[in-house]
Amino acid sequence: MDLRLDPLPPATSNPARQYGRPEHPGLRADLYRIIFESDTRAGRLFDLVLIALILVSVTVVVLDSVQALSVRHGEIFDVLEWSFTLIFTVEYLLRLYCVRRPLAYATSFFGIIDFLSVVPTYLAMLMPGAHLLLDVRILRLLRIFRILKLTSYVDEYRMLGRALVAARRKILIFLSVVFMVVLLLATVMYAVEGPANGFTSIPTALYWAITAVTTVGFGDIVPKTDLGRAISSVTMLLGWGILAVPTGIISSEIAAQRSLPSADRRCAACGSDGHAPDARYCKDCGARLEAAAEE
């Protein structure tokens, strides 16, 4: 079934295929193993240090946005920021140096993220007014996903991904139906309450309807007429109730993913299946089972 197509690259489709691991051993190949892979001691150490640097640098960006801290510790933040930028710049250049196809890397998703992680600091120095640009540095956070893909958590990560992908068509259908209902309700509320009560336009009413359906309920826009309150009661109950649908979809997907592995193991002697994932003997006739297929 085409829905089961795996959207997450299997373990073998590592960066080596995408950007090209250098062909001959040497400094570039060694660097490549350290920077892009994590099956050596140095590679794992590099990953850990990088994660720590990313987290600290993101923390600095966050703290720097607080007026009080920025005024008091601004200079420390600047020094730290420049250190991180220099380290990440060196790392970026090394990545460009050690891959076989630098252009393929530079235009890949993570290549662009790596570039956006360092360039705002330089730009902000050149254009003193572009202060807002500095917030782009928060994208550094996304670099953690690259490392996550290499770690032992990859199984859980891919299992959740598979469940979401398998449920994608059901979720899409569900979301479009929800969106239509919400748009209809928003238009009704716009007509009923009107600009006088804060429902100044259909987009504003849509924003309100989404706060109601998702049960967020900020309360900055609220119905004031009795009819509007009655309609919004229906909207709230609807949103509260239909939350059960995506939950049900994903629950059953995850349960299905969980019970999948045994499906492809069949007893050669009596043909029964449904064996426990770790079974070595057939539960129905006691014959020895084949080893579980490598996933």
Place this chain on the structure above:
Amino acid sequence: MDLRLDPLPPATSNPARQYGRPEHPGLRADLYRIIFESDTRAGRLFDLVLIALILVSVTVVVLDSVQALSVRHGEIFDVLEWSFTLIFTVEYLLRLYCVRRPLAYATSFFGIIDFLSVVPTYLAMLMPGAHLLLDVRILRLLRIFRILKLTSYVDEYRMLGRALVAARRKILIFLSVVFMVVLLLATVMYAVEGPANGFTSIPTALYWAITAVTTVGFGDIVPKTDLGRAISSVTMLLGWGILAVPTGIISSEIAAQRSLPSADRRCAACGSDGHAPDARYCKDCGARLEAAAEE
């Protein structure tokens, strides 16, 4: 079991049965295939163009409600709106022309929606004051459901529908119990807090109770007395906790729908289906079943 009765028409119950496909080949039959069906190339193209037109025209309705945009781009919106209205009018007339029983179509659900999609624009021209009427055009959105029923997403759509229908009695019981509890709580809060604290009547208290039970919590009406806060704490915990019930109902329904692959295994002897996935003999007549079809 009567609960399993399919509320969604099976694939064979297409519009042909409802409005009547023209009996003899010719222009009407050709138009019918394009407009009402989607198994030809022209039919699919027609559907795609229609969905695009509906989405764009709804977007214009939404944007036109924004004061700032309406003032600045009002004329473009008017031109676009009249174009859509004319196109949809032609489409409506063609639909009337090519079905065998025009009256049956005109009084069907989608016939009325089609009519309501075009008539407000003409009415608003005749009665300049009836501006609110224009919002009725948002009903055009519902026309997308007709096309959705013909597409390949129909399986997921019908599966979700079946799960909801199968769970309908449980959900109805659940909702009526919830409604009674909420009405009792609202009356208690009306008595405890009273008009002085914003609980001006039982309907208003009911609106508040629904914001609390559904965990929306707009905050326009809030308890002020200690007793009222205690009761509303109970209300909130109740609403938060019982959300688990519909989720559980629907999760188990969807899981049950999913484990009905047996629908395509049919006893050759007595024609019954609904066999357990691992059944080897027919549960109704005891005849040997075919092996389960490979999924």
Place this chain on the structure above:
Amino acid sequence: MDLRLDPLPPATSNPARQYGRPEHPGLRADLYRIIFESDTRAGRLFDLVLIALILVSVTVVVLDSVQALSVRHGEIFDVLEWSFTLIFTVEYLLRLYCVRRPLAYATSFFGIIDFLSVVPTYLAMLMPGAHLLLDVRILRLLRIFRILKLTSYVDEYRMLGRALVAARRKILIFLSVVFMVVLLLATVMYAVEGPANGFTSIPTALYWAITAVTTVGFGDIVPKTDLGRAISSVTMLLGWGILAVPTGIISSEIAAQRSLPSADRRCAACGSDGHAPDARYCKDCGARLEAAAEE
């Protein structure tokens, strides 16, 4: 297992056992069949009329609380209210008359509800100040449950009840852990934010913590300090996340209830079980199965 003990009376434990159906045929026995049972045509008609009367009378109570309506239609409401009170009084007296043990009925749960449904109207006439007393009439709503127990919806009703009862210990454990965590968080917030920011006492902080954990978020009390906001972020994530736990508990209970019936049917020929609820032949050897045990 003692958790499976059925808290809802089985179908045979009808009111006949509790209040006593009159022993000899006659007027009392006929009345009893109509009023307390629903297996005759007159009995079902009585139930339908009673549900309609209850719903209309509750609607009158609700509408009467709206100032504007009460002023304009007060007299109609009064006439309607006295009609309902007289009808319900006659019904109450008939119930007392036709049961074998009137005292047992009068002191039963539904006997008290029936009494509370009529007495406030009389009391409010005697004591003009006791206006609040009239809200007690909303308890009439509970009388619908008695009729619900007799209808065909009783299966779904009891199935949901069984699932909740089976999950009761897990839910109790869960709720007490949640309550302790919430009380600890409330105390911390009371210490951090203090009376100056609206957290005037631990009970008030508890009310706030419940609005946060249940994701209601009225917004009448909000943290103002940075530390308070950090703690409340944790509180919100906690509440949002742990909602998954009761949902999981109840989902798996409902799924278990659903898959129960087949457990007690075992093929006499080959001993296999797990047959479909409506199976007549063994799915593993084709032998005829015993009829399903009456539940």
Place this chain on the structure above:
Amino acid sequence: MDLRLDPLPPATSNPARQYGRPEHPGLRADLYRIIFESDTRAGRLFDLVLIALILVSVTVVVLDSVQALSVRHGEIFDVLEWSFTLIFTVEYLLRLYCVRRPLAYATSFFGIIDFLSVVPTYLAMLMPGAHLLLDVRILRLLRIFRILKLTSYVDEYRMLGRALVAARRKILIFLSVVFMVVLLLATVMYAVEGPANGFTSIPTALYWAITAVTTVGFGDIVPKTDLGRAISSVTMLLGWGILAVPTGIISSEIAAQRSLPSADRRCAACGSDGHAPDARYCKDCGARLEAAAEE
């Protein structure tokens, strides 16, 4: 699989192993049985009395924080508080006396909680200004968990614990992805709305984003620009939708825990367990299994 490692001590790992039950019979051993164990009549009575004392003393702490009650009943609260403190002090000393390794007990988790339950009252007497310190007494609540571990509810408690532990890696992955997305959205909102609309810093925007994603929606900070409202609509839908993921994870974990009844079926030949419910042969050595125990 290492994820199934039981984080909750099995029934045999009772306090006796941790703090040491006195070796020789006598007063200390008798006290130990009463205070630390609950398999004697006196032990159970002790537990019940202790739970009652803890609950009442916590209630006093809570009520004492209410200004109005504190002023009126302050003296009663003081007397009660000193009584509880003295009782808990005696209990703490008895615990120290009757265990074999008092230091191991005093530095254990519950030893520290026991100490923190009594010491604030003495400290507040010595340092009259340290009023806030009194709130530490709320930690007494945690002492209930110790008793809970000894009661018959321990099965449900441990079952929930096992499900959460088994799901821990999936939940961790999920939470870190959610946190990154929330931080990115918060930064975008900080850039879009800015300090003028209440988004004074990234941490403040993060607090807002968490209220939106968890659907709490206090409403103290709300988007005011159209772009901000559009982004926050996406944020709300995201939070509402992804709530389905942890629910699905935990639902399927609990269902999996439930379907492990096989734990009590053990192969007589090799001692392995975890067989499928309908297994007839051991999955590890192929020996014939006993029939499943009647539940």
